[in-house]
Amino acid sequence: MTASSSILASGNVAVLTGAGSGFGRELALLCAARGMKLVLADIQPDALEATIALLPADTAVLAMPCDVSQATAVMAMAEQTYANFGACHLLFNNAGVGGGGFSWQTTEDDWTWMLGVNLMGVVHGIRAFVPRMLESGQPAHVVNTASAAGLVSVPGSSVYCVSKHGVVTLSECLHHELRGENAAINVSVLCPAFVPTGIVESARNRPASLGKVNPSQADFAARTRKAIASGRLTAADIAQAVADAVAANRFYILPHERIKQGVQMRLQDILEDRQPTNTVPKKP
Numbered sequence: 001m002t003a004s005s006s007i008l009a010s011g012n013v014a015v016l017t018g019a020g021s022g023f024g025r026e027l028a029l030l031c032a033a034r035g036m037k038l039v040l041a042d043i044q045p046d047a048l049e050a051t052i053a054l055l056p057a058d059t060a061v062l063a064m065p066c067d068v069s070q071a072t073a074v075m076a077m078a079e080q081t082y083a084n085f086g087a088c089h090l091l092f093n094n095a096g097v098g099g100g101g102f103s104w105q106t107t108e109d110d111w112t113w114m115l116g117v118n119l120m121g122v123v124h125g126i127r128a129f130v131p132r133m134l135e136s137g138q139p140a141h142v143v144n145t146a147s148a149a150g151l152v153s154v155p156g157s158s159v160y161c162v163s164k165h166g167v168v169t170l171s172e173c174l175h176h177e178l179r180g181e182n183a184a185i186n187v188s189v190l191c192p193a194f195v196p197t198g199i200v201e202s203a204r205n206r207p208a209s210l211g212k213v214n215p216s217q218a219d220f221a222a223r224t225r226k227a228i229a230s231g232r233l234t235a236a237d238i239a240q241a242v243a244d245a246v247a248a249n250r251f252y253i254l255p256h257e258r259i260k261q262g263v264q265m266r267l268q269d270i271l272e273d274r275q276p277t278n279t280v281p282k283k284p
């Protein structure tokens with residue numbers, strides 16, 4: 001397996017989705033500080049511009065207003081990346097949206113929107129970039145943003161959990177495939193718990209065409225807002241954790257250590273044929 005210690009190096013190219021806020025913005029700042037060239041994508045053009053305004057003036061940056069749920073948009077981003085910079089060394093498939101509600105009340109629009117952005121956005125990123133990375137033969141690293149909700153099952157978050165469990169297994173499959181091909185591309189999956197970012201305001205980017213929201217969403221959002229506000233790590237801490245994991249070539253990135261207890265309990269439940277334990281605190 002190729003070491004990834006030189007991926008975040010000056011002159012290398014980083015492609016980051018969801019770069020207008022939160023983790024994407026902080027990792028963009030970190031990569032720029034290392035002298036990397038940046039391709040920054042986000043559905044919200046003003047947020048993208050706000051991130052770019054924070055970068056050192058001499059940063060080579062390509063702004064890509066882009067909805068990652070749309071395959072053609074992500075394919076166009078890959079074409080632009082290679083036309084402008086000729087490579088992609090770090091791909092951060094990170095754009096994501098949150099929402100909740102009882103499973104039986106979720107709407108088809110909830111599923112189309114959240115699976116479209118959180119899961120298909122990552123699928124499109126892999127399909128658009130990995131063939132080009134393989135062809136170039138250069139060392140590269142793909143980091144997919146899942147969540148702690150991709151490792152455990154959170155009541156009131158079925159749509160989000162399904163999307164994020166999908167990202168975890170997709171990342172594991174990709175890892176196995178690339179190892180099997182002896183490729184110079186490594187993979188990591190980011191699984192944080194609550195971190196204060198714009199995630200609780202995700203509805204700001206929900207397309208009007210997918211506007212049918214389940215009736216328990218508002219209750220859930222209020223609880224999530226509290227939990228997110230209580231998060232002790234910052235988005236900058238998460239960006240640093242990603243950089244450290246890429247440098248060390250670690251696959252699972254769990255910045256919140258306590259999540260491992262929930263993972264262990266879930267696996268024990270499965271192995272011992274028990275009913276699933278709810279490891280999420282009732283009152284966040």
Ligand SMILES: NC(=O)c1ccc[n+]([C@@H]2O[C@H](COP(=O)([O-])OP(=O)(O)OC[C@H]3O[C@@H](n4cnc5c(N)ncnc54)[C@H](O)[C@@H]3O)[C@@H](O)[C@H]2O)c1
Binds near residue numbers: 024192199
């Ligand atoms: N903040 C947390 O507590 C937390 C925890 C676990 C996982 N995550 C995941 O981290 C990732 C980043 O989220 P964040 O917390 O930084 O939230 P955020 O809202 O601050 O940033 C997400 C960015 O994605 C962009 N975006 C939304 N829909 C998009 C689309 N269709 N196409 C392109 N860009 C789009 C938004 O405009 C925003 O700039 C998400 O995948 C989220 O699910 C967040």
